[in-house]
Amino acid sequence: MADVSLRDVKKQFGALSVIKGVDLDVKDGEFCVFVGPSGCGKSTLLRMIAGLEDITSGALSIGGKDMTSVGPSERGVAMVFQSYALYPHMTVAENIGFGLKMTGHSKAMIAERTAAAAKLLQLEPLLQRKPGQLSGGQRQRVAIGRAIVRNPQVFLFDEPLSNLDAALRVQMRTELSKLHQDLKATMIYVTHDQVEAMTMADKIVVLSAGKIEQVGSPLELYHRPNNLFVAGFIGSPKMNFLTVNVTAGEGGKAVVSLPGATVVLDAGATTIAGGEMTFGLRPEHVDAKGKGDAQIQATVKLAEYLGSETLFFVTLADGSEMAVKADGLASQRPGDTITLGINAKACHLFNTDGTAVINGDLTR
Amino acid sequence: MFPTPIQKASPFVQAGYKLLLPLALFLWLLPLIGVAVTSVRPAGDLAAGNYFGIPSGFAGVENYTAVFRDSPIGLYILNSFKVTIPTVIGAVALSCLTGFALAVYKFKGNLILFFMFVAGNFIPFQILMVPVRDLTLKLGLYDTTMGLVLFHVAFQTGFCTLFMRNFIKGLPFALIESARVEGVSEWRIFRYIVLPLMRPAIAALSVLIFTFVWNDYFWATVLVQGQHAMPVTAGLNSLNGQWVAAWHLVSAGSIVAALPPVAMFFLMQRHFIAGLTLGATKG
Numbered sequence: 047m048a049d050v051s052l053r054d055v056k057k058q059f060g061a062l063s064v065i066k067g068v069d070l071d072v073k074d075g076e077f078c079v080f081v082g083p084s085g086c087g088k089s090t091l092l093r094m095i096a097g098l099e100d101i102t103s104g105a106l107s108i109g110g111k112d113m114t115s116v117g118p119s120e121r122g123v124a125m126v127f128q129s130y131a132l133y134p135h136m137t138v139a140e141n142i143g144f145g146l147k148m149t150g151h152s153k154a155m156i157a158e159r160t161a162a163a164a165k166l167l168q169l170e171p172l173l174q175r176k177p178g179q180l181s182g183g184q185r186q187r188v189a190i191g192r193a194i195v196r197n198p199q200v201f202l203f204d205e206p207l208s209n210l211d212a213a214l215r216v217q218m219r220t221e222l223s224k225l226h227q228d229l230k231a232t233m234i235y236v237t238h239d240q241v242e243a244m245t246m247a248d249k250i251v252v253l254s255a256g257k258i259e260q261v262g263s264p265l266e267l268y269h270r271p272n273n274l275f276v277a278g279f280i281g282s283p284k285m286n287f288l289t290v291n292v293t294a295g296e297g298g299k300a301v302v303s304l305p306g307a308t309v310v311l312d313a314g315a316t317t318i319a320g321g322e323m324t325f326g327l328r329p330e331h332v333d334a335k336g337k338g339d340a341q342i343q344a345t346v347k348l349a350e351y352l353g354s355e356t357l358f359f360v361t362l363a364d365g366s367e368m369a370v371k372a373d374g375l376a377s378q379r380p381g382d383t384i385t386l387g388i389n390a391k392a393c394h395l396f397n398t399d400g401t402a403v404i405n406g407d408l409t410r
Numbered sequence: 411m412f413p414t415p416i417q418k419a420s421p422f423v424q425a426g427y428k429l430l431l432p433l434a435l436f437l438w439l440l441p442l443i444g445v446a447v448t449s450v451r452p453a454g455d456l457a458a459g460n461y462f463g464i465p466s467g468f469a470g471v472e473n474y475t476a477v478f479r480d481s482p483i484g485l486y487i488l489n490s491f492k493v494t495i496p497t498v499i500g501a502v503a504l505s506c507l508t509g510f511a512l513a514v515y516k517f518k519g520n521l522i523l524f525f526m527f528v529a530g531n532f533i534p535f536q537i538l539m540v541p542v543r544d545l546t547l548k549l550g551l552y553d554t555t556m557g558l559v560l561f562h563v564a565f566q567t568g569f570c571t572l573f574m575r576n577f578i579k580g581l582p583f584a585l586i587e588s589a590r591v592e593g594v595s596e597w598r599i600f601r602y603i604v605l606p607l608m609r610p611a612i613a614a615l616s617v618l619i620f621t622f623v624w625n626d627y628f629w630a631t632v633l634v635q636g637q638h639a640m641p642v643t644a645g646l647n648s649l650n651g652q653w654v655a656a657w658h659l660v661s662a663g664s665i666v667a668a669l670p671p672v673a674m675f676f677l678m679q680r681h682f683i684a685g686l687t688l689g690a691t692k693g
């Protein structure tokens with residue numbers, strides 16, 4: 047078991063800079079998730095930790111030992127590939143035991159560990175099959191089994207669930223979380239599915255274009271995004287953004303003029319410069335019944351009735367658009383007018399450069 | 411679906427297909443049929459000028475026994491094996507290694523090295539005739555099966571490397587990476603992961619090189635003179651009389667000589683399995 051730390055790690059593919067300086071500490075036993083849009087460098091960063099890509103500059107240490115230029119075989123990490131990468135000519139049992147066999151462990155020990163892994167992952171009836179005779183979910187479990195028999199210090203996962211169907215993904219998600227609790231190993235997990243990130247992570251690292259945007263627990267990122275990117279990336283449906291005019295009020299208040307209403311936010315110790323800013327409010331924090339500190343009139347443009355909830359896409363007085371998550375009984379139809387209530391405690395305010403000035407954290 | 415299954419084509423096309431296919435097959439096999447028929451012709455037919463007509467009688471038994479009685483064809487075939495088998499093993503084994511190195515490792519000049527292997531195939535071997543003969547003479551390998559083996563291995567490795575390198579490139583690279591992360595040494599990755607997956611390629615290439623080297627006539631005549639090292643392709647010539655061409659015997663000898671590559675093909679057939687990497691990645 048070990049912690050992983052990266053110090054100003056950079057990666058360059060020729061002239062292309064893919065990882066632009068990453069500082070990160072993953073604590074021993076932590077479940078850390080890398081999220082970010084496609085092509086932001088999640089896989090590259092993970093492969094750098096595994097040793098499959100050279101580190102152009104910076105330092106990496108695992109369990110306190112410098113691993114910056116150590117080969118992948120000596121890092122004591124296990125990786126589950128996006129494509130599983132099972133050895134097609136070996137049975138499940140051989141696949142699981144291969145690494146141990148090749149590194150000179152005794153037959154008895156390999157058999158014992160393989161049996162334990164198979165039991166944990168419910169692979170016992172499949173041990174004599176070849177990967178070609180397994181379903182996607184079973185292959186995925188074999189890939190995990192191959193990783194756990196080696197008792198690695200650190201597990202690395204690259205989008206292991208991305209090719210499974212929705213039901214299986216939910217099941218594997220809980221199984222992986224359980225595995226983490228059982229093994230208590232450090233795990234680094236790459237995904238671009240934010241539900242996976244929110245449900246599994248102790249710590250989420252949001253990456254964008256090769257840089258860390260924010261590191262924090264799932265709820266921290268949800269309630270207190272540092273910037274527009276994180277605010278827009280975490281949460282589904284996306285946070286609503288409106289360009290608004292802000293003036294500084296008395297006693298640390300920010301007065302935000304929304305289309306057709308004014309809402310006063312508590313800025314706390316932050317000084318508000320005023321002027322044009324970006325106002326952010328999550329769809330689930332808009333009240334479709336009009337309750338709140340301020341009311342706005344809007345017209346329903348589109349409605350999705352999901353049963354448990356209803357999603358309204360509405361147009362405000364100035365033509366800007368917003369998504370609103372209402373309960374499943376809301377009955378407005380497209381074309382209807384709707385009164386939206388805004389809770390001042392849930393509102394976010396961002397500078398023109400995208401950094402957050404006010405985070406409406408409902409947990410406080 | 412493309413092409414359209416023949417069962418679904420128009421009756422006209424179906425009839426044409428049924429007529430043309432056997433015809434094309436017959437035309438394709440005509441030379442072979444010619445040789446087969448000649449090999450059972452009595453000697454008199456050829457003297458009488460009956461080269462392509464119906465044989466006047468069946469002389470198969472006489473002709474084939476004559477081949478074994480009148481020429482050391484057994485020795486020739488043995489020589490052919492002594493040349494072909496080491497060549498196949500040498501060229502395929504070498505190219506597995508070169509192919510692996512060129513496909514898996516990134517190093518400076520990788521591509522240039524690869525192109526050099528490929529470029530070797532474009533040298534017409536006729537222009538090598540004199541220098542290679544000189545070289546084998548100087549090395550004391552002239553007129554030995556060893557000389558032929560070495561030359562064939564050197565000359566076939568280029569093509570084999572092209573074949574193997576591209577085959578290994580087609581394997582999922584994640585298999586190699588995943589083994590590396592598991593702490594497996596490079597040699598063991600080659601031995602236990604890449605090599606087993608190369609089985610179809612090895613089988614295909616073995617048959618190809620076997621046939622190629624077995625059928626070689628050019629180098630057999632350039633690098634060998636005496637009976638003791640003569641492969642069967644060159645040796646067949648001795649079945650001709652000093653003054654008259656004994657085509658019926660040469661044909662019978664050719665048929666005998668052609669059997670090993672055919673046997674090799676059927677022997678290797680079960681290894682030509684497609685889809686060996688099935689299940690390596692998520693389907």
Ligand SMILES: Nc1ncnc2c1ncn2[C@@H]1O[C@H](COP(=O)(O)OP(=O)(O)OP(=O)(O)O)[C@@H](O)[C@H]1O
Pocket residue numbers: 059062064082083084085086087088089090091238
């Ligand atoms: N070997 C390479 N050579 C050059 N560029 C590369 C190489 N590998 C990756 N890249 C580039 O690096 C960037 C990051 O790639 P990476 O695979 O890490 O993205 P990702 O965040 O994992 O994306 P996804 O979510 O789609 O898997 C991409 O722009 C990609 O084009």
Ligand SMILES: [Mg+2]
Pocket residue numbers: 088089090
């Ligand atoms: Mg990726």
